Each structure stands twice: as C-alpha cells, then as structure tokens.
Amino acid sequence: MEQFDLAISFTWEYDYDFIELIEDYFQYYGLKTYLIKPDNVHDVINLLQNKKLQFTALLDRASDEDVSFIPIAQILKRRKCYIINPYQKVIKTIDKAIMHNKLLENKFKLPKTYILSSFKEDYRLLLTEKDLDHIGKPFIIKPSLYSGGGEGVIKNATTLEEIQQSRMKSPDEKFLIQEKIYPRTISGKRAWFRLIWAFDTVIPTFWDDQLHIYNILTAKEIKQKHLQQLMKITKRLAQITKLDYFSTEIALTKDHKFYLIDYINDQIDMRLKSKHIDGVPDKVVNKFIERMYYKILSL
Structure with a gap:
C-alpha cells in the first residue's frame, strides 16, 4: 500500500x-502530497477500495461541488484518516439560521x-x-445557506416585496x-474584518465589504486600535x-461594538492577491499552509 501524508x-x-x-511547502519539508481531480477521482476510489493507497489526512475542496468525490472521504473515515473539516461538522455550522440561534445563546453580538x-x-x-x-431601512436579505461571496444577498433592501421576491426566487431557502x-x-x-481560523491560529485581515479587497491587519494595529476582541470572538467560534x-x-x-456579520464560511476562496485584485494576501495564504503543515505533522 502506498502512503501519502496529505491528499x-x-x-x-x-x-x-x-x-x-x-x-511546494509540504514537499520541501519532506511530506508527500497527492492530488485528486475530476480526471482521476474514480481511479483513486478504486485504489482506496483495493487498499493500494492510503492518506494520513485529506483536504477536501471538491465533494461539496461534485458528488463523485464523496466516497473518498467515506472510505478514508473508516481507515482512520484525518479528514480536515469533516462533513458532519460542517453541516452543523453553515446554515446561518441554525448558527444564528446558537450564537445568540452564546451571547455573541449579532445584528x-x-x-x-x-x-x-x-x-x-x-x-x-x-x-x-x-x-x-435599508436592511439585508440573506439566504441561510447559499450566500458564499455575497451571492444572493441584497444589501440595501427597503420593502416587504423584495423579501418575498427573494423567497420565491430561492423557494427551498x-x-x-x-x-x-x-x-x-x-x-x-x-x-x-475577515478573520481566518487556521488550525488553532487566528489570522486577521481587513476586508472591505464593498470592494471585497483584503489588507493585512498587523499585531501593532490590533494593539493600538484595541481590536483584541476580533481574536477572542474567532477563538470562541472555533470552540463552538x-x-x-x-x-x-x-x-x-463607531461606538466600538463588534458585530459578528457572516458567521462561518468553511470553504475559503484562496486565490492569491498577487494574481487577483480581490484575492487573499499571499502572506496570509502561506501562514494558512504553515499551520496546516504543523497540524498534519502532529497526527
């Protein structure tokens, strides 16, 4: 059986x-990686079923978009592979209606x-x-599930008719x-602010909600502007x-109140700022990869 550290x-x-x-990062430090794509997913499933392939951990960025990837996590779970953000945990957090009530119970400041x-x-x-x-007024109309990247969100609604139109457009939401x-x-x-929780570490950024542009938020700014609450809120979310x-x-x-706006997004868009104007700063992406490396190293 061939063994890889991260799939x-x-x-x-x-x-x-x-x-x-x-x-590049994992292989530089001696860990083996394996890529699973649409053109080899069925071959990988066959190799796993026949116990010719095994992974220490799986980063799954596919099964939410393509059901043909679902058997991979199911097989690996039985093999004691570490699934990063397993489905049974994710499904409990991405429904904003469910999370809203849970966050209220835990005394988060919400709109x-x-x-x-x-x-x-x-x-x-x-x-x-x-x-x-x-x-x-104006107010926000937000789908409970499918609103990644602001999709389906109306930011300046003023009428009951707009609410009903949104409901009819997405009748299952x-x-x-x-x-x-x-x-x-x-x-x-x-x-x-957009805060990224990455394997026991909070990575803070400015994120302009109008332009969708990231900027680095430094430790010095956090201290000078009294923003420590950002880190505390994110850590509490991780605990929940x-x-x-x-x-x-x-x-x-303006009255220095921290409102939790968009609760949990589990599949983070990791396009690089060096290549996309609205991408994540490269430094942040590299920090995320570093934290994932140390997590897998500890398994």
Whole structure:
C-alpha cells in the first residue's frame, strides 16, 4: 500500500495556485502530497477500495461541488484518516439560521434579525412594516445557506416585496432579514474584518465589504486600535464549531461594538492577491499552509 501524508481533492480551476503552494511547502519539508481531480477521482476510489493507497489526512475542496468525490472521504473515515473539516461538522455550522440561534445563546453580538422559513414550507410573509421599522431601512436579505461571496444577498433592501421576491426566487431557502451594520473607519479603511481560523491560529485581515479587497491587519494595529476582541470572538467560534479552518466577518461600529456579520464560511476562496485584485494576501495564504503543515505533522 502506498502512503501519502496529505491528499487534496479539488475541482475549481482557481485552486491551482493555492494547491501548488501547499505541495511546494509540504514537499520541501519532506511530506508527500497527492492530488485528486475530476480526471482521476474514480481511479483513486478504486485504489482506496483495493487498499493500494492510503492518506494520513485529506483536504477536501471538491465533494461539496461534485458528488463523485464523496466516497473518498467515506472510505478514508473508516481507515482512520484525518479528514480536515469533516462533513458532519460542517453541516452543523453553515446554515446561518441554525448558527444564528446558537450564537445568540452564546451571547455573541449579532445584528437584529428575523428568520423566515422557506417559501416552500410556508409561502406567507409573516413580517410587517412595523418589523422592518424595528431593524431599520435599508436592511439585508440573506439566504441561510447559499450566500458564499455575497451571492444572493441584497444589501440595501427597503420593502416587504423584495423579501418575498427573494423567497420565491430561492423557494427551498430559509432567509435572514437583518439590520444593516455601518462600520467605523480605522487607518483610512472600513472597520470590516475577515478573520481566518487556521488550525488553532487566528489570522486577521481587513476586508472591505464593498470592494471585497483584503489588507493585512498587523499585531501593532490590533494593539493600538484595541481590536483584541476580533481574536477572542474567532477563538470562541472555533470552540463552538470544532472546525479545523473557516473564515468569519466582523464589523466594528463607531461606538466600538463588534458585530459578528457572516458567521462561518468553511470553504475559503484562496486565490492569491498577487494574481487577483480581490484575492487573499499571499502572506496570509502561506501562514494558512504553515499551520496546516504543523497540524498534519502532529497526527
């Protein structure tokens, strides 16, 4: 049986640079990597079934997009392979409606929110103009599940009709109707942050919610601007979710309140800033890979 330290399954063309960096780092330090792609997934399943191949860990960036990859994690789980962000953990965290209630129970600061059932479950819109006045206008309309990268999110809604139109457009989705949070400005930037939890480490960044542009957030800035709460909130999320990695968004208002905005994103877009204007800073990607290396080294 041939043994590799890390298998990486993926389908997205923009993952290539990220995966090349992982391979370069791991192989430089003596660990073996194996790539699973659409053109070899069935061969890999056959090799695993016949016990000719084994992995210490699996980074799965494919099975959520292509069901043909699902058997790989199922086989490896039975073989005591370490699955990074296993499905049974992920499924409990990515539903924003479920997470919203769990986060409220744990005293996180969240925008005022109404949670609506799916249109299929109950077509009635059980909200009133008075409810909208409570959260303020404009407000946010956000799908409970499929809103990665802001997809399906309406940021400046003002009417009940817009809510109902969104529900009819995605009739299987629950929706969050949320208060719009306005961040303060820090060092000339909107105080909107994306925090990446990477294998027991918080990697903080500025992330402009309007332009979708990342900037490095330094330890010096965190201390000078009293942003330590960003790290604490992210660590608390990690304790609740038990995930190996995720990203979250937090906004800081003028009265220095930290609002958790986008709760848990488990599949982080790791396009490099050196190649994409809205990509993740290369330094952050490299830090993520380093933390993953040490995690797998410890297995």
